[in-house]
Amino acid sequence: MPTRRYDNSPGLGSLYARTVKATLRKAEYEPDTDGLTLELPRALVDQDHLTAYREVTGFSAGPALPVTYPHILAFPLHLDLMSDPSFPYKPMGIVHLANTITQLRPIPMHAELSIKVHSGPERPHPKGTVFDILSDVSVDGEVVWNDTTTLLSRSPGTPSAHADLLPDPCLEARAFWDLRANLGRRYAAASGDRNPIHLFKLSAQAFGFPRQIAHGMWAKAAALASIQRARALPDAFTVRVDFRKPLLLPSRVQFAHTITDAATDFAIYNDDTTITHLIGQLVAR
Known part of the structure; x- marks a missing residue:
């Protein structure tokens, strides 16, 4: 190799x-x-x-x-x-x-x-x-x-x-997030991921999106940060997310999670829960 x-x-x-x-x-x-x-x-x-x-x-x-x-x-x-x-x-x-x-x-x-x-x-x-x-x-x-x-x-x-997919959990929304139009540019500055689909409406439209979309790894990070504020994350764990539907910016979304001894299931939905943007599961090791 x-x-x-x-x-x-x-x-x-x-x-x-x-x-x-x-x-x-x-x-x-x-x-x-x-x-x-x-x-x-x-x-x-x-x-x-x-x-x-x-x-x-x-x-x-x-x-x-x-x-x-x-x-x-x-x-x-x-x-x-x-x-x-x-x-x-x-x-x-x-x-x-x-x-x-x-x-x-x-x-x-x-x-x-x-x-x-x-x-x-x-x-x-x-x-x-x-x-x-x-x-x-x-x-x-x-x-x-x-x-x-x-x-x-x-x-x-x-x-x-x-197609390997996480099962859809049945979760109640715990918080609404209002995501601004510049979120993709802010995350790009911090992450280095400057894919044009995340930056501006016009650059996203060139790739077939109606307007810019949030980075998937921003969504994963924001979800885990929210869970960590509710309860400290374990020292050793595995966390997987599936990216389901693009999260258009600006938008209002709902974050949901359930913490049990076995696992933490979480999701990001649109404002009326008719669209699933992200499904995730965290399991302690």
Whole structure:
């Protein structure tokens, strides 16, 4: 398995240019499951950046990183992987279906991190081909966090294929969230994810949306921050979310969750609960 190592996180400006270029050309070859691994052996958290991330997602200050924050640190490596000539799918137009994070222990906010990213094997889906981008974060040589980002490359697909989905829970809304039109731009500034579908009405319309949509990983982070305010998250847990319907901005949505000893189920609905935007489940380890 070839490995590409970096002294610093790759710059997002050049990566977005590569992403556009990669969308316009065909892959040079079909990779196998032993594809490219990207590694950032030494990464330190910019504390001002962390503060900005907490503010836009709702996580309170504390000695440990928000559980979703390492995804932000791995994101430039995700873009680098998807814009590499060996990557078999066109990166623009890929749909984010789900995200699963496992935290094995809290990560101190001042820790030096080592990040590895690679892609997993593809599998058929009713609407195309699904694959995962896998991220691991280590501290002092010990893996403490991993992330599975599940993506769909749309094509005619396989109608008989199984779509892996979380069951829909029966939840009562606990809070209304009023989401402003600039939320996508605010989260983009904190996350680096400047996909045009999240920024402005006109740029989103160019990709078929009536107006800009919220980032899925913002929705996951905001949900977990809300749960954490109700009851502290466990030190070790796995949390998965499925992204169901785009969350248009501006909008008013409802957040619902139920905490039991076995699991925490949560969801984000539209203002009258006729549309499900996100389904999630957290299970302590």
